[in-house]
Amino acid sequence: MKKALFWMVVLAAVLLWTRMMQRRLHIARMRGDMYRDIAARLDRRLAEQTVNTVDQA
Numbered sequence: 001m002k003k004a005l006f007w008m009v010v011l012a013a014v015l016l017w018t019r020m021m022q023r024r025l026h027i028a029r030m031r032g033d034m035y036r037d038i039a040a041r042l043d044r045r046l047a048e049q050t051v052n053t054v055d056q057a
Helices: 004-054
Strands: none
Touching: none
8 A cells, every 4th residue: 555655656656747847848948939039029120121231231
């Protein structure tokens, strides 16, 4: 009986840990998407400014 309880606690701990890691991975992926979006936006603005500068010269 004690062994069964021990393994149930171990299993619950592993499941909890797995869920926490999945959540952290999801958050990290979302943060990476946000940074990629910002970088793409900045690249577009830089390209627009470069074109405007060339047109003015």
